[in-house]
Amino acid sequence: xxxxxxxxxxxxxxxxxxxxxxxxxxxxxxxxxxxxxxxxxxxxxxxxxxxxxxxxxxxxxxxxxxxxxxxxxxxxxxxxxxxxxxxxxxxxxxxxxxxxxxxxxxxxxxxxxxxxxxxxxxxxxxxxxxxxxxxxxxxxxxxxxxxxxxxxxxxxxxxxxxxxxxxxxxxxxxxxxxxxxxxxxxxxxxxxxxxxxxxxxxxxxxxxxxxxxxxxxxxxxxxxxxxxxxxxxxxxxxxxxxxxxxxxxxxxxxxxxxxxxx
Amino acid sequence: xxxxxxxxxxxxxxxxxxxxxxxxxxxxxxxxxxxxxxxxxxxxxxxxxxxxxxxxxxxxxxxxxxxxxxxxxxxxxxxxxxxxxxxxxxxxxxxxxxxxxxxxxxxxxxxxxxxxxxxxxxxxxxxxxxxxxxxxxxxxxxxxxxxxxxxxxxxxxxxxxxxxxxxxxxxxxxxxxxxxxxxxxxxxxxxxxxxxxxxxxxxxxxxxxxxxxxxxxxxxxxxxxxxxxxxxxxxxx
Numbered sequence: 001x002x003x004x005x006x007x008x009x010x011x012x013x014x015x016x017x018x019x020x021x022x023x024x025x026x027x028x029x030x031x032x033x034x035x036x037x038x039x040x041x042x043x044x045x046x047x048x049x050x051x052x053x054x055x056x057x058x059x060x061x062x063x064x065x066x067x068x069x070x071x072x073x074x075x076x077x078x079x080x081x082x083x084x085x086x087x088x089x090x091x092x093x094x095x096x097x098x099x100x101x102x103x104x105x106x107x108x109x110x111x112x113x114x115x116x117x118x119x120x121x122x123x124x125x126x127x128x129x130x131x132x133x134x135x136x137x138x139x140x141x142x143x144x145x146x147x148x149x150x151x152x153x154x155x156x157x158x159x160x161x162x163x164x165x166x167x168x169x170x171x172x173x174x175x176x177x178x179x180x181x182x183x184x185x186x187x188x189x190x191x192x193x194x195x196x197x198x199x200x201x202x203x204x205x206x207x208x209x210x211x212x213x214x215x216x217x218x219x220x221x222x223x224x225x226x227x228x229x230x231x232x233x234x235x236x237x238x239x240x241x242x243x244x245x246x247x248x249x250x251x252x253x254x255x256x257x258x259x260x261x262x
Numbered sequence: 263x264x265x266x267x268x269x270x271x272x273x274x275x276x277x278x279x280x281x282x283x284x285x286x287x288x289x290x291x292x293x294x295x296x297x298x299x300x301x302x303x304x305x306x307x308x309x310x311x312x313x314x315x316x317x318x319x320x321x322x323x324x325x326x327x328x329x330x331x332x333x334x335x336x337x338x339x340x341x342x343x344x345x346x347x348x349x350x351x352x353x354x355x356x357x358x359x360x361x362x363x364x365x366x367x368x369x370x371x372x373x374x375x376x377x378x379x380x381x382x383x384x385x386x387x388x389x390x391x392x393x394x395x396x397x398x399x400x401x402x403x404x405x406x407x408x409x410x411x412x413x414x415x416x417x418x419x420x421x422x423x424x425x426x427x428x429x430x431x432x433x434x435x436x437x438x439x440x441x442x443x444x445x446x447x448x449x450x451x452x453x454x455x456x457x458x459x460x461x462x463x464x465x466x467x468x469x470x471x472x473x474x475x476x477x478x479x480x481x482x483x484x485x486x487x488x489x490x491x492x493x494x495x496x497x498x499x
Contacts (some may be wrong), residue, residue, distance in 0.1 A: 253315055
């Protein structure tokens with residue numbers, strides 16, 4: 001298993017016909033999504049093509065600062081994207097997300113690259129960029145689910161928090177149940193993915209490697225490493241995030257800020 | 263402890279809830295603040311419980327104002343019971359000892375048992391979780407949980423509005439005993455004049471963010487104020 005079918009540009013264009021089906025179904029059923037289908041198709045085509053060229057160029061260059069720059073750009077975009085999707089912003093939320101994203105991803109990635117895989121050189125873009133991208137994108141989703149749940153739980157269980165404050169609990173203890181729910185909600189998709197891995201789902205990376213000619217058992221090993229990294233990155237990021245954001249929930253008189261409950 | 267509010271003003275955004283509000287609650291008494299929905303009753307309790315701060319004015323706890331006290335000092339002296347029972351995760355025992363553990367105080371199981379008996383809650387309930395109790399039982403546990411911390415004032419925000427008459431009566435009986443058996447100052451918010459008449463020493467009728475009339479249940483009953491008459495006739499929610 002060493003060869004793979006090279007996809008020609010014509011094949012890609014022919015495959016676009018499948019997207020036409022999506023647009024037609026949207027039109028017939030008046031779903032109002034045709035515009036977005038067209039924009040999404042064009043964007044994904046353009047973005048991935050550009051990324052393909054950039055990656056080829058970075059792989060050829062083999063310069064550490066390009067790899068680092070790419071990581072910074074990925075982290076910044078991922079933070080911005082998750083921040084955009086969060087409707088609960090208790091204060092300095094972007095900074096909290098950025099810190100959680102940096103620390104949460106950096107620790108497991110560094111462990112994997114330099115302890116387990118021992119890549120050489122340390123910035124090898126062929127490994128660092130695609131693996132980091134998978135981990136970062138999962139953390140990004142976990143962060144938005146976690147913070148949105150934090151907000152909805154706070155609104156729903158406001159009186160429970162205030163009852164604890166009334167009984168003399170410090171702020172952090174008063175938010176204990178909310179924090180747990182938020183972390184759990186953020187982690188559940190990752191944990192569920194672990195449960196069905198290999199049975200219901202063959203992940204993209206593994207599929208890609210198998211199509212690229214890698215022996216299935218070797219691709220399984222890579223996929224397992226990725227899943228472990230994804231899980232630990234999400235856990236570290238969310239753990240950090242919930243403690244960072246809780247400071248913004250209260251004013252300096254240990255009262256819930258009213259504007260967060262609207 | 264005597265609670266006195268002086269020229270209080272409270273607002274949510276543009277919506278003023280209390281304005282130029284003066285009231286004084288005597289010590290060791292049952293006070294009911296009554297009035298239609300949205301008149302500012304619950305806000306008043308939240309301000310006294312230091313869960314919110316007034317936009318202007320002062321709240322005095324005996325002779326010290328809320329600005330001189332840290333909210334935790336206020337919450338040590340003032341317990342708050344919410345409209346919906348707020349039992350936390352864990353057993354009834356975990357709930358009852360929640361505040362005590364924070365204060366590093368110990369209470370024997372026997373002492374807790376005694377308190378439970380005094381309010382007609384079976385001892386076996388200690389190992390139950392909140393979901394296994396009726397709303398009335400949950401509410402009584404919330405009141406005892408607060409009482410065990412020995413606050414000087416207990417605030418109750420419509421504690422029986424979600425209960426059927428029989429369970430409501432039990433909670434009202436317990437509320438009454440907070441003064442008679444435990445010598446607490448009680449401030450209860452209600453929109454039910456019958457409940458207020460039944461247990462209060464003093465009733466404060468609140469209307470559009472101000473006290474319209476205050477007095478003993480008899481005074482309130484005998485007055486000829488048109489707004490209060492309409493309220494008692496059920497014309498306001």
